[in-house]
Amino acid sequence: MSDSLGIDSQVQKLIAELGSNFDGVLKQYHGNLNTLDMFSLFWSLKEAHETLTPKIPISRKSKEDSEKFRKEGNKAFEKKNRSEALKLYNKSIVNAPHPPLRIGDDIQADSQQKPDYETEALSLAYANRSAVLFELQQYEDCLSDIQRAMENGYPENLRQKLIKRKESCSIALNNPSGERKRLLTRYLVKPPRISESNPAIPSLSNSVKMAVSSSVGRYLVAQREIKPGEVLAVEEIYCKSMTHQYLQTHCNTCFIRCLIPLPCPTCSEIVFCSNECREEGLSGQHRLECNILPYLGTMNTSMIIPYKILTRTPFRHLKKLLQLYKEEKESKMAGALGFNARGIYDSEDYRTMCCLVTNQEKRDQRSLFTICAGAFILTKLLLLNQEYFLDEMGSYCEPTQDDIVVVGGALFYHVMSDLSNGHRYGELQASGGSDGAPEIQNIGAWISPTLSLANHSCDQSVITCNKGNLGVMTAIQTILPGQEVTTGYLKGYGAQSVSIRREILAKHYHFECSCPACKENWPTFANLPESFQMKCWRCFHFVNRSDGQCSSCGEDYTTGGGNDTYNWKHVDEEVGLAVLGFLRMRKNFKTARLDFKYEDLKVTIKLIEIMDKYIILPNKIYANAKVFLAAQMRNQRDFVQIKEGFS
Known part of the structure; x- marks a missing residue:
């Protein structure tokens, strides 16, 4: 941050x-x-x-502003520019004077009671939006807007056309052969789970515990061997906030993108995606920000x-x-x-x-x-x-x-x-990249107490990201018992030199990193070695391929067996096959996509595990595998797909 x-x-x-x-x-x-x-x-x-x-600044509802946006929407609608018309009708709805909303049994949103003539702007905006939704074959949403228009004092002399539109919606919905494509399709991914919770820190896996030292304070450490791809923490986000530019395009409660929003009855600053999210927001934290949001919302x-x-x-x-x-x-x-x-x-x-x-x-x-x-x-x-x-x-x-x-x-x-x-709070955009690949767009920020316990390494062992209202920590390499579980505060060693990383960390986080990548001055990704050397399990120097002996301590790796040595030729073949399998998969899978196969992850995880065990690091293929696994883990989250032309 x-x-x-x-x-x-x-x-x-x-x-x-x-x-x-x-x-x-x-x-x-x-x-x-x-x-x-x-x-x-x-x-x-x-x-x-x-x-x-x-x-x-005063953020009051304005009949005049609502009328202005509605008339601009009408012009766009007449020109068949339906996406622009929808955006303008949304603005008309957000700015229109709104009657009070009853939240729960006894709580009302803090908006002043409006006589029918004042809510007419709202009813007209809903009615006009229903027209463009009908043209876009969004019949369920069209019916909802027709109902809202009626409830908010839509003029009696105009109601007949809404009634006809309602009947047409019902006919279309009852036509099984009718093909309709939603403007926005929400895909829900099964929330990640940890297999067994730490009894003292329930958001953590039992494979991880908290430790304390005088030099780094609190940190996380592995209690058993952790495999790549293993979920280590799942935690409800304590607080989150959107940046100002997304306040009227994303739901203020769940942060999901919404093309057909509902307004706050009091302010013109934010939107909601559903009645449920609006009720939660108005009875919760939005109540504490509503009348100051014109100032607060523009802040970092x-x-x-x-x-x-x-x-x-x-x-x-x-x-x-x-x-x-x-x-x-x-x-x-x-x-x-x-x-x-x-x-x-x-x-x-x-x-x-x-x-x-x-x-x-x-x-x-x-x-x-x-x-x-x-x-x-x-x-x-x-x-x-x-x-x-x-x-x-x-x-x-x-x-x-x-x-x-x-x-x-x-x-x-x-x-x-x-x-x-x-x-940073990331939103997965299903086709955000130039090659059609998904992209993570930062739309805000969040904080949670358990996930904050993980310290930084420029060669991080886990990734931490948001998935809906959850913060999730996932391993991207093997973590042995007693090893620290580390996340990344910035781009890793592959993207930035040690001097740049240390400068950023000192300025923003007030410490000098002493991870292996910094202490040993590992090269950036472009200069990493592609060939691999096997390591001695006793002293961690490389094993000579010529005679199978450790280059430092002389340990023999020609026969192997047990927990002390291995047969270097067998391992050399095993690593080579794992690398070949990974490179073949990556050739056919040129970017991290949403439609990945679990077999692709298994190939990646197998390579990382083998190289963690036998190979001297850093290594370019190993780094590539970790980046790929991290991207796939980040992409396993809810997302929306928006019809072309309506982003």
């Missing part, structure tokens, strides 16, 4: 306002000071309140994720929980942090998000000052929102100075932890 919060211009204005006092203020920000004290100091700066208080995800982490925990519980976690940090060993009273590391428990690494002590003063500015802005947004500081009865209560500092200090912490632990 980037170390930028996207607030540099605001911070520069504050620094200019502080003038000669800035250096004195900056000296009070250092890694050994706690976040509460640093935030309290920041909150006391009148210059901060003058320059950083957000000015939130490294600001939005901390806001969502904090607001998952109601304010009436927050102070008590933060005090408890503070006491736990002071009394418990590092390896016990995040575990509840039952000794469980529960991914849904806020305490697990309060013990992630922040690298606070390694950040320079300017970085801490900027992050504190970010926390200040988020706290201001919470105050402007008036949906977070609620009492037991759900009524707004004016926060005290102490309340504000507690919340701001927590946000300060979560911004730092997200910068060190966040993941």
